[in-house]
Amino acid sequence: DVYKRQHEDLLVGEVPPFTPTMCNLKVQADNNSLYNTGPTYGIYLCGLYFEYLLEKGGLEFWAKQSEEKSKLLYDVIDGSNGFYSNNIDKAFRSRMNVVFRIKDNEDLENQFVAEAKKIGLVELKGHRMVGGCRASIYNGMPMEGVIKLRDFMLAFQQKHTTA
Numbered sequence: 001d002v003y004k005r006q007h008e009d010l011l012v013g014e015v016p017p018f019t020p021t022m023c024n025l026k027v028q029a030d031n032n033s034l035y036n037t038g039p040t041y042g043i044y045l046c047g048l049y050f051e052y053l054l055e056k057g058g059l060e061f062w063a064k065q066s067e068e069k070s071k072l073l074y075d076v077i078d079g080s081n082g083f084y085s086n087n088i089d090k091a092f093r094s095r096m097n098v099v100f101r102i103k104d105n106e107d108l109e110n111q112f113v114a115e116a117k118k119i120g121l122v123e124l125k126g127h128r129m130v131g132g133c134r135a136s137i138y139n140g141m142p143m144e145g146v147i148k149l150r151d152f153m154l155a156f157q158q159k160h161t162t163a
Contacts, residue, residue, distance in 0.1 A: 053139070062139055069137045069146040070095040076153045083157045101132040109133055112156055121149055 015024050022036040053062065074093065077084040077100050084100045086093065102108045109132060113125050126132035137146055 065143065066095040066137070066139070069141070069143060070098055072146050072150045073098045073100075073135060073137070073153070076150055076157075080157055083161060084153065096136065096138050098135045098137060099126060099130075099132055100135075106131060108160065115156065116149070116152055119148075119152065121145075121152060124149075 015026070021027055022038075027035050053059075056062070070093070074086070074090075077086050077098075082103070084102055085104070086098075086100045088094075088099070102112055109126075112133060116122070116124050124133050124135060126134045135146075135149055
């Protein structure tokens with residue numbers, strides 16, 4: 001049986017009572033892998049991604065990198081003398097989605113998004129219910145992309161404050 005051969009270590013012990021039956025590998029093994037077929041392609045892709053995460057240095061590496069990437073953007077926002085703003089308490093700011101407003105001016109924000117798109121910085125428009133801008137800098141966003149956004153933010157601010 002596939003589960004018994006490849007996952008002996010996962011078949012030992014009790015699973016929490018709230019575990020869905022189809023997620024219980026012992027049930028799979030006891031039923032010759034016929035109880036439910038998991039999403040094999042998704043599981044395969046997750047496995048590849050987890051290997052990549054570990055090759056890069058595991059959780060410590062990714063935590064440090066997300067801290068560094070978000071700091072680059074928050075430093076621009078906090079040092080902009082109000083040109084950019086983020087009203088979220090610093091202790092609760094996201095390291096994955098950096099949100100900001102530009103002088104509470106929707107026209108300027110739309111211009112920012114349009115100009116950013118021209119240089120390959122896309123999907124910066126904020127949530128439709130909240131507005132503003134949102135930079136999603138999950139693990140898949142390389143540091144170079146965040147640096148490019150930071151540099152664009154600084155140039156955009158300079159362009160619109162020296163008139």
